[in-house]
Amino acid sequence: MKQPKVIFLDAVGTLFGVKGSVGEVYSYLASQVGVNCDASLLETLFYQQFKKAPPLAFPKVDVMEVSDLEYQWWYQVAYDTYKEAKVIDKFRDFDSFFQQLYDYFASPHPWFLYDDVFPALQYWQKQSIALGIISNFDSRIYEVLDIFGLTSFFQTITISSTTGIAKPNSDIFIEALEKHNCQPEETWHIGDSKKEDYQGAKSAGINAFLLQRNEKIDRSDYTIIDSMERLISN
Template sequence: MTKVIFLDAAGTLFDVRGSVGEVYRQLANSFGVTVNSQELNAAFSQSFASASPMAFPGIELAKIPQLEFEWWQAVAAKAFQIAGVFHQFSDFPQFFAELYAHFATAEPWFVYPDVFPALNKWQKQGIELAVVSNFDSRIYAVLKALKLAEYFTSVTISTEVGAAKPDSQIFTAALQKHNCLAENVLHIGDSFKADYCGAKAAGLKAIWLNREPEKVVESGKLPLTETKIEQCSSLDYLAF
C-alpha cells in the first residue's frame, strides 16, 4: 500500500514558461544584451549539464543560500559565455541578482494541468505528500507562490541534505521525515536517472513521469536498463 508519495519539483509539478533561454533573454535585453533565445537555451542546457551537483555536504545551513546563489551565477555566466554575449554585460552581477530573484516568484513558472487534480485526489485518499528535489532553497517561495505549498507535509532538497538525486542519501533524508517504510513510498519524477533509478536504488517504488514520450523515442534515448520501466506521461493516469 502506498502511504506516502514523494514528488520531484521542476519538470514534474511545474516548469518554466516557454524556455529558460527565453526568460534569460528577456531580462538580459533590459540590460542591453542582445541574444537569440534558442541559442541561449542550448547554451544554458550545456552549462547546466556540465555543472557539479548542487549539493554542499558538511556546510552549515546558514551558508547554503549564498552557495546556491554562487552556483547558479556560475551556470548562468557560462551559458552567456557559450552563447558569445557575456561581454555585452556592463554589470553581470546586478543582472544575475535580478534574474535569481525573478525565479523565486510565480512569474517564470507554470503548474502542469494534471497536478492540482492529482494532489487533491491523493489528499482525499489520505496519502501523505512530499517534495524531494534537486532544487535550491527558493523552492519554498516558489511552492507558496504557485499555491502548492499547502499540499506537502515535507520538502527535502539536495542543497540542505548535502546530496543530490540519484544519491540515495536524499531519499533517506526524506524518509526520516515520515513514519513509513521505503517500500510503502512511491517517488514520481521526470528524470529517468535521478528520479526513477535513484528512488528504486533507495528501495522506494518509483514511476518515471515521461511527459514527452514521443521526443524520447524519436531521439533514440529511451532507457533500456530494465526490462520493465514503470512510467506514465501524465499524473492523470495514476490511481491508488
C-alpha cells in the first residue's frame, strides 16, 4: 500500500475502550449511592438512549458554551437510561450523582488502551506520517489521551461537539483534511464503526479501514483489519 501523508483514527473503540461495559460502570457507580440495577439491563438501555439522542454536535454556538452543552447532552442520556430502568426515583440527588458519573469518564478508571495502539503510533511517527483523530466524542477526550500518554502523537484532534458536525457526515472528515492541507486520496482513516467511520470516511473520498475489535463483520463489503499492526506489517 502507498504510504499516506496523514492517518486519521477514531477514538473510543479504536484507540481505547471501556473496561467491561458501560452498563457495568453505570451499575457500579449507582450501587455506590445505594441504587441497584442489573448491568446488562443498563447496557441495553444505555445504547438505546444513546442511539435515540441527537448527534453530539452543537453547530453555530460559541465555543465557551460547548462544555455545558456536552454535559447536558450526557446528562439526558444517563437520566433516560436510569429512567427506563425504573430506578431514577431511587436516587436521592441525581444531579450530584451525574456529576460523579461524568467526571469518572474523564479519569483513568473506566478506560483501557488496546495493545496494538502504541506500536502502530510509534511506527507511523517514525515514518513521518502525520496523525489525527476524528471522533464523535466530547472535550474529555483530551484528558483521556493525556492519561494514556497519547497526546503527543497527534497533530490534530477533530471532535463532533466542537466542530458542530458528527460522523458519518462527510463534512467532519473534510474539516479534518483541511487542517492538514491534504487531499482525501492521500489519507487513511481507521475506525471500528461501519457507518460512522468506514462509510463516513469513504463518503469523503478517504481510504478507509474498518477495525474489527469485537463484533464479527461481513468482510465482503469492507476493507477489514483485525488490528492496526496489520497495516504496519503491510
